[in-house]
Every structure is written in structure tokens, then in C-alpha cells.
Amino acid sequence: MSITPIAPLSIGQIGLPEGGIADVAQSGPQFMQMVGSAVDGLNGSLNDADASARSLAAGGNVPVHDVMIAMEHAHLQLQFAVEVRNRLLSAYENLTNMQV
Numbered sequence: 001m002s003i004t005p006i007a008p009l010s011i012g013q014i015g016l017p018e019g020g021i022a023d024v025a026q027s028g029p030q031f032m033q034m035v036g037s038a039v040d041g042l043n044g045s046l047n048d049a050d051a052s053a054r055s056l057a058a059g060g061n062v063p064v065h066d067v068m069i070a071m072e073h074a075h076l077q078l079q080f081a082v083e084v085r086n087r088l089l090s091a092y093e094n095l096t097n098m099q100v
Helices: 021-027 031-057 064-096
Strands: none
Touching: 031 064
């Protein structure tokens, strides 16, 4: 019975550029830029929901269902942001509690 050895993989075969992981880290968006754009999107969603609710309260010609959809969308985005923050804090606490 003969067992064939496993062929080694090159960097290009697993989907990484030839420069390796360092090229991926340099070419991708920075973490803080991603967080900043997500917070900006959340802020815009909250502002849109607030504007539509104010327009409805002022007697504007805004359908109630559009206001409710905008408010629920903003609420879900806010819940998601809070949960991501909770997970990041939990991961940080786990790292700080690790014994060296």
C-alpha cells in the first residue's frame, strides 16, 4: 500500500498575492477607516429617520409606513453597532485576562 505525500501549497494557490499577508494588510482598508465609515452610515440612518419623523409630526406628506421603516432600519443598525461594540469589548477583556 502506497501513500502519496501532500503537495505543498504556494501563496498564489490559496488566494493570497505573491507578496503574502503583508501585501493584503497594506492594500486593504484600515480598521479605523472601516469603523469610521460604519459609524457615519449609522449616523446618516439615524438622521434620516429623525428627519422623516419630524416631517410626519409637522404634517408633511410623508407616508407613515415609510417613517416606520426608516425608524426600524435605524434601530436595527444601532442594535448591530452596540452588539459589535460588546463583542469587541469582550474580546479585549479576554485578551487582557490571558496569562502570559
